[in-house]
Every structure is written in C-alpha cells, then in structure tokens.
Amino acid sequence: MDSTAEVVKLGPRIMPYLAVLQHDLMTLRASRLVRLWLAATVVLTLMLMAANWTRFQDGPLIASLLFPYLVFPWFFIVVALGVSPVSGSRADVVADGILSRPVSRSAYLLATWSARVVLIWGVYLIVMVPAVIVVTLAKRPVPGDTVTIYGIVSAMGVVGLVLTFLTSLAFLAGTLLRGPLLALVVLVFLWYPVGLILSVFSLEQFSPISLSRAISTQLRQTLSTPRTRADSNARAEETPVLTEGVEYFLKVFSGALSAPKATKPDFFESEEFRDFSLLRIVLGYGVPTVMAVVLAMLCFCWRDL
Amino acid sequence: MESAIHTEHLTKIYRQRLIAVNDMNLDVPQGSVFGLLGPNGAGKTTTLRLLLGLQRPTAGRAEVFGKVCGPNAVRVRSQIGYLPTNPRLPGHLRPIEYLDLLGKLCRLPSQVRKPRISALLRTVGLLGATEQRIETFSTGMCTRLGIAASLVADPPLLLWDEPTAGLDPSARRFTLDLIRELGKTKTVVVATHILSDIDQICDHIGVMHEGRMIFTGSTQDMKKRLRCEDFKLELDGDAEEIGRLAHDLARLEGVDVRLDAGPALLVRMTKDHSCAGVLAEVLKSVDNANLSLKAIHSGPNATEDAYLQLLQEHEAHGFHC
Numbered sequence: 001m002d003s004t005a006e007v008v009k010l011g012p013r014i015m016p017y018l019a020v021l022q023h024d025l026m027t028l029r030a031s032r033l034v035r036l037w038l039a040a041t042v043v044l045t046l047m048l049m050a051a052n053w054t055r056f057q058d059g060p061l062i063a064s065l066l067f068p069y070l071v072f073p074w075f076f077i078v079v080a081l082g083v084s085p086v087s088g089s090r091a092d093v094v095a096d097g098i099l100s101r102p103v104s105r106s107a108y109l110l111a112t113w114s115a116r117v118v119l120i121w122g123v124y125l126i127v128m129v130p131a132v133i134v135v136t137l138a139k140r141p142v143p144g145d146t147v148t149i150y151g152i153v154s155a156m157g158v159v160g161l162v163l164t165f166l167t168s169l170a171f172l173a174g175t176l177l178r179g180p181l182l183a184l185v186v187l188v189f190l191w192y193p194v195g196l197i198l199s200v201f202s203l204e205q206f207s208p209i210s211l212s213r214a215i216s217t218q219l220r221q222t223l224s225t226p227r228t229r230a231d232s233n234a235r236a237e238e239t240p241v242l243t244e245g246v247e248y249f250l251k252v253f254s255g256a257l258s259a260p261k262a263t264k265p266d267f268f269e270s271e272e273f274r275d276f277s278l279l280r281i282v283l284g285y286g287v288p289t290v291m292a293v294v295l296a297m298l299c300f301c302w303r304d305l
Numbered sequence: 306m307e308s309a310i311h312t313e314h315l316t317k318i319y320r321q322r323l324i325a326v327n328d329m330n331l332d333v334p335q336g337s338v339f340g341l342l343g344p345n346g347a348g349k350t351t352t353l354r355l356l357l358g359l360q361r362p363t364a365g366r367a368e369v370f371g372k373v374c375g376p377n378a379v380r381v382r383s384q385i386g387y388l389p390t391n392p393r394l395p396g397h398l399r400p401i402e403y404l405d406l407l408g409k410l411c412r413l414p415s416q417v418r419k420p421r422i423s424a425l426l427r428t429v430g431l432l433g434a435t436e437q438r439i440e441t442f443s444t445g446m447c448t449r450l451g452i453a454a455s456l457v458a459d460p461p462l463l464l465w466d467e468p469t470a471g472l473d474p475s476a477r478r479f480t481l482d483l484i485r486e487l488g489k490t491k492t493v494v495v496a497t498h499i500l501s502d503i504d505q506i507c508d509h510i511g512v513m514h515e516g517r518m519i520f521t522g523s524t525q526d527m528k529k530r531l532r533c534e535d536f537k538l539e540l541d542g543d544a545e546e547i548g549r550l551a552h553d554l555a556r557l558e559g560v561d562v563r564l565d566a567g568p569a570l571l572v573r574m575t576k577d578h579s580c581a582g583v584l585a586e587v588l589k590s591v592d593n594a595n596l597s598l599k600a601i602h603s604g605p606n607a608t609e610d611a612y613l614q615l616l617q618e619h620e621a622h623g624f625h626c
Contacts, residue, residue, distance in 0.1 A: 015409050016409065016412065020410070027395070027397065030397060096389040096392055096393055097392075097393070097395065097407075098410060099359060100389070101382060101407060101410040101411055101458075102383035103379065103410050104377055104379050105376055106377075301377060302361070302376060304359070304361060305359040
C-alpha cells in the first residue's frame with residue numbers, strides 16, 4: 001500500500017483524537033485558572049530574575065527560575081489541571097456529549113491528557129525560554145558561567161518531564177478517585193513528603209528538591225564531555241548558594257517560610273551527589289508517567305459513566 | 306422483521322444494592338418508532354446507557370444491529386444518535402462549533418460535515434442563534450441542539466431520552482412531528498413517561514417497571530389489553546331526561562351505564578359484545594330521548610389505562626409479567 005493511501009486512512013482514524021485535543025486545548029486556554037497561572041508565573045519569574053540578577057551566575061539563576069515548577073507553588077496548578085478531565089460533574093458532560101459518540105475511551109483519555117501536557121509545557125516554555133535567553137545573553141555584574149545549550153535543553157527537559165509526571169499522576173488520581181477535590185488533597189499529602197518516602201528507598205536524587213539543586217550543574221553539562229571531578233566539586237561548592245537561593249525564593253514568595261531541608265543533608269555532600277544521571281532521571285520519571293497514563297486508561301476504559 | 310436492538314437477560318445492578326435493569330429481554334424491530342415507557346426510576350435511562358456502552362451490564366448482553374454493546378464498542382455507537390434528558394452541553398461553544406466537534410468525533414470529512422451542520426441547524430430552528438453561546442440557550446433551544454447533535458452522523462438508530470421534557474407546547478409539537486418524520490427512515494427509541502407522546506408517535510411499546518420489561522408489542526396490542534372499552538357521551542338536555550335515558554340504557558345487554566358530571570353518561574362495554582353494535586343501540590336511544598349529543602369521547606386515555614393496568618398487574622403478580 002502506498003504512503004498516501006495510508007495517510008488518507010489514518011486521517012479519519014485520528015480525527016476524534018485531534019478533535020478532542022483541539023477542543024480541550026481551547027477550553028483550557030480560555031479558563032481562568034490557566035490565564036491566572038500564566039500571569040502569575042510571568043510575575044514570579046520577573047521577581048526572581050530581578051531579585052537574583054546581581055547575585056547569581058547564569059546556572060544558579062536559571063535553576064532558581066525553574067524551582068517554582070519543580071517544588072512550589074506551580075505543583076498545585078499542574079495537579080489541579082490534571083485531575084479534572086473525567087472526574088466530578090465533568091464526567092457527566094463528557095459521557096453525554098463525547099463518549100456517547102463513536103469515540104473510544106482510550107482515544108478520549110489520551111487526547112485530554114495530551115491537551116493538558118501540551119498546555120502545561122506551553123505555559124512553562126512561553127515563560128522560561130525568554131527568561132533563559134535574557135539571563136544567558138545579558139551582561140550582568142557577576143562572573144561568567146559555563147552554561148551550555150545542551151545543559152539548558154536537558155535541564156528544562158527534566159523539569160518538563162517532572163511536570164508531565166505530575167500531570168499524569170493527577171490524571172490517574174482523578175480517574176481512580178472520581179472526585180477532583182479528593183484527588184487534589186490526596187496528591188498534596190502524597191507529594192509533599194515525597195522526599196522522605198524516596199529517602200527510605202535511597203532514591204533521593206529523584207526528589208524535586210534534589211533535582212532543583214542538581215539543575216545548575218546539569219546546566220553546565222555538554223553532550224560529548226563526561227562530567228569530571230572538578231565539575232562535581234564545583235557543584236558541591238554551589239549547594240549552599242542554591243540553598244540560599246531557595247530560602248530567598250521562599251521568603252520572597254511567602255514572607256516567613258523557612259527553606260525546605262533535604263531529608264538527608266549528607267546526601268548532597270557525599271559522593272552520591274555525583275551520580276545525577278540524566279538517563280536515570282528520564283527513566284525514573286518517564287516510566288511512572290507512562291504507567292500512570294496506562295493505568296488511568298485501563299481504569300477508565302472499564303468503568304461505568 | 307430484523308431487530309435493531311436485541312437484549313438477552315440484560316441486567317444492571319449498581320454496587321450490589323440497586324437493581325436498575327432486571328433480566329431484560331427486548332427486541333426492537335428495525336424501522337419502528339419504539340416507545341420505552343415507564344415511571345421515573347424504572348430503568349429506561351440505564352437501558353439506553355447500557356446500549357451506548359456508557360455503562361457495563363452486570364449480566365446478559367445487548368446488541369445493536371447485531372453488534373455487541375460495550376464501553377469500547379465504537380462501531381455500535383457510530384450507528385446510534387443519542388439525545389440525553391436535558392442535555393448538558395459545553396456552554397462556552399457556539400452551536401456550529403459544537404456540531405462541528407461532534408462531526409469530527411464521528412469522523413465526518415469537512416465536505417460532508419459543514420453542509421450537514423447548516424441543514425440541521427435549519428431543521429431544528431436554530432439558524433438565528435448561531436452567534437449565541439450555548440450557555441445563553443433556553444431549555445428548549447438546548448433540546449433542539451441536542452436533537453441536531455444526535456443527527457450529525459445521520460445514524461440509522463436514534464435513542465432519545467425524554468425528548469419533550471421541559472419543552473413548551475410548540476417545541477413539543479415540533480419534536481413529536483420530527484420523530485414521526487424520522488421514523489419513516491430510521492429506528493427511533495423514545496424513552497419517556499409522558500403517555501400522550503407515546504400515543505401520538507409510537508408504533509411499538511415497551512413498558513418498564515422496577516427494572517423489568519413487563520410488556521413489549523405494538524401500540525394496538527397494548528390497547529387491546531384493556532378489559533373493556535369506555536365511552537363518554539356528553540349530552541345537552543334536561544337532567545331528568547338524561548337520568549331516564551341512563552335507566553333505559555342499563556337494560557341493554559352487554560353495557561354498563563353510569564351518570565357523570567357534565568351532564569354526561571359513562572358507557573362501559575363488556576368484551577363479549579360487539580362494540581359497534583352496542584354503541585349504535587345507545588346512540589339510537591339518545592336520539593329517541595330527544596336529547597342532543599354534544600360529544601363522544603371514545604377512550605382518549607386508552608394507552609394510559611392500559612399502562613396503569615400493566616403496572617398494577619405487575620405489582621400484584623410479583624415475578625410474573
């Protein structure tokens with residue numbers, strides 16, 4: 001069969017998926033939550049940039065800009081966007097309006113998940129890409145840094161992956177628990193002590209706090225050059241600076257809050273800190289993301305609406 | 306005649322507590338306008354949702370045009386146009402956007418979708434409201450749009466759940482006329498508890514009560530189940546004369562006559578006598594009594610009476626239909 005015929009056949013097949021994706025994206029884009037989030041993330045990024053402009057080198061400054069996406073406060077928004085598609089009163093509208101049509105449940109779920117992921121990545125990149133360009137190209141009264149394009153892309157990719165994972169987790173929770181509020185509460189209680197849970201299994205490097213601290217080092221990585229002991233030492237020296245940055249961020253954001261402490265402070269001082277591996281992080285977040293989506297699909301495909 | 310819908314021992318029990326559909330065996334003939342009749346909570350909506358695959362049967366099976374229904378039965382749903390009760394529509398969309406979305410969900414190419422949408426909007430009388438968002442629509446307009454939505458893919462089977470609920474008389478008339486028209490080319494299932502609607506549009510009826518299908522058959526079959534046929538004669542004349550007439554008529558064989566307010570006579574005929582023959586005798590007596598006949602009402606509530614009779618029988622007999 002020639003490729004044109006295949007494309008013609010594929011078109012109608014994915015038409016429902018594309019229709020739901022487009023519809024959900026338009027609905028989300030028009031929602032107050034997303035508009036407020038976009039405005040708030042712009043304001044916060046500008047505040048962080050202004051506050052740290054003369055204090056941090058490129059790496060720590062970009063890492064501090066990424067911190068709100070990894071730890072606090074955008075976690076709430078991402079989760080809130082993820083829990084809603086097939087839970088609560090929306091489930092009835094979905095059942096009556098869309099799933100009573102010739103659309104498979106898996107196609108619908110995949111489309112709504114994709115819409116949320118695309119939207120969250122969109123908001124994140126719309127704000128972060130210009131901010132990172134400004135930070136790296138501007139002449140600032142700080143010593144020069146060795147941030148690389150590969151490092152920026154991979155670090156931002158890791159943060160995006162964590163956001164995708166959070167969306168998928170919220171998606172699964174919303175599908176399983178059916179009530180968006182209940183799912184939100186469960187996820188907050190599950191996600192905040194996640195560092196503690198991960199430390200029990202010696203998986204601290206996957207915790208958002210650990211990632212936020214390791215991001216500035218990742219920003220200096222190159223695709224071809226392996227990491228050296230010197231890099232690792234530089235990273236270890238930077239840890240207090242980053243911690244200070246996090247403290248500063250939390251003070252800026254909420255006034256009196258103290259900085260979150262690593263569950264095992266010695267983790268960042270030990271040799272293990274050097275083991276930050278992009279592949280492990282990608283697998284560590286990527287595999288659960290896929291599992292969450294698959295589980296949500298299995299659950300949704302067989303339940304009553 | 307082939308069945309558009311076929312169910313075998315279809316059962317739905319919610320959380321081991323509530324029996325919504327109870328061992329239902331149903332055949333809906335192709336090309337019929339089938340009225341699914343029953344009081345609130347009888348299981349009509351659940352039955353429709355089982356056919357659509359929105360819910361999974363606890364036991365038994367359902368087929369639409371020979372294909373088994375289920376959550377992932379996309380091919381079954383492509384044959385069905387569904388109108389839910391008081392459809393909940395996406396309020397932020399405009400009618401054309403909504404119908405276009407549904408057309409895409411039904412995999413209709415643009416060159417088919419666009420003309421059909423405008424034709425449907427004209428049919429349901431919403432051409433003047435295409436600029437409005439759906440959230441500004443009245444109940445009647447939402448139902449009209451829901452009707453258009455169910456027809457987007459031009460499916461051979463329509464499942465309409467209480468299509469006249471909340472409609473004003475003109476919208477109701479429009480909906481009933483549309484069902485009658487659609488019934489010429491499609492199989493239409495109308496779930497309702499409004500008996501007059503069923504009486505006007507349906508040629509087949511299924512009566513549900515407490516999850517069970519207690520009667521299926523033609524509308525005529527159902528009316529035949531009535532124990533007797535009643536007539537009400539509205540008369541004009543002296544009350545004493547009317548009383549005398551009632552007394553005389555009571556002597557006729559095979560007829561039971563009672564005086565009613567109005568003044569009127571209620572004439573009930575027993576089954577083993579010719580309805581036409583007895584009625585002719587009655588009318589002759591009226592003429593002889595020099596009373597003027599204002600109107601004859603011949604069983605205007607026949608379907609309602611038969612329906613209520615069915616429900617009473619079902620409640621009295623328990624397991625037996």
